[in-house]
Amino acid sequence: MKKVAILQSNYIPWKGYFDIIAAVDEFILYDDVQFTTRDWRNRNKIKVNGQLQWLTIPVNHSRSDRICDVKVSFGDWNIKHWKTLQMSYGRASAFRDTAEFVGEMYQSARSAYLSEINTEFIRAISDFLGIGTRITRSSDYSYGGDKSEKLLALCKAAGADCYLSGPAARSYLDESLFEKENIKVEWMDYSGYPEYTQMDSLFEHGVSILDLIFNTGNSAGSFMKFVKPTANIAKLTVQC
DSSP, X not given: OOEEEEEOOOSSOBHHHHHHHHHSXXXXXXXXXXXXXXXXXXXXXXXXXXXXXXXXXXXXXXXXXXXGGOXXXXXXXXXXXXXXXXXXXXXXXXHHHHHHXXXXXXXXXXXXXXXXXHHHHHHHHXXXXXXOOEEEEGGGSOOXXXXXXXXXXXXXXXXXXXXXXXXXXXXXXXXXXXXXXXXXXXXXXXTTOOOOOOSSSSOOSSSBXXXXXXXXXXXXXXXXXXXXXXXXXXXXXXXX
C-alpha cells in the first residue's frame, strides 16, 4: 500500500509537518496552488528571549500568483535570518552540534523563488532527521480538478492507495470521492507530543522545527511520533 500526503510548502515548518513526511511513502509539496498571505508559506515562529517571534522571508506577489511563482524581494534575507537564529539559540543545548548544518543550509539558499527555498530546506531537514520519504512537487504531475477533486486527482497520479491529511482539512475534504476510487483517507493526529527543554519562558509546541533541532540535536526524534533519533549528527550537503 502506498501512502501519500499533500501539503503546501512552508518555511522551516514545525515538527508535525515533518512527522507527516515521515509517516508516508511520498510527500507532495502542493506548490501550484494560490499563494496565501499571513500564512506559513514564507514565515514561521521561533523563540527570542522567551517570546515568540515571526521569522519572515520578504516576498513580492500578486493575488493570482501560485506558490511556485512567488519571488523573494530581499536578496540577503538568508544572512539576516541566520544571524537572528545565532543570537536567539546560541545558548541552546545542541546549538554547537547543529550550527554547521543549519548555517550551511542558509548560506546555500540562493534561489529567487520561495517554493524552491522551502523545498531545499524541507529536504535538507528531512535528511538531517533521517527521514527517507520521497519528496516531490505537485507541479511535477499532470492533474486537474478543484478542491477535493484536485487532491484526489493528484493522489491518483502518484499511485496512492492511502491519503494522509492534516486535521484542518476535515472541514472541506469530501472523503466519499476517495472511497469511490478505493483510496483510504487517514487523519494526522498532532496530540500527545512530549515536551523538551526550551530556553526561557513557557513551553511552546508550535514553533519551527529548528527550535527542536537546536535544543535536542540528534535526539530530536525522541520528541516526534514517526521519526527515530539519529545515532550521529552527520555533516550534510544541501542540494540546490
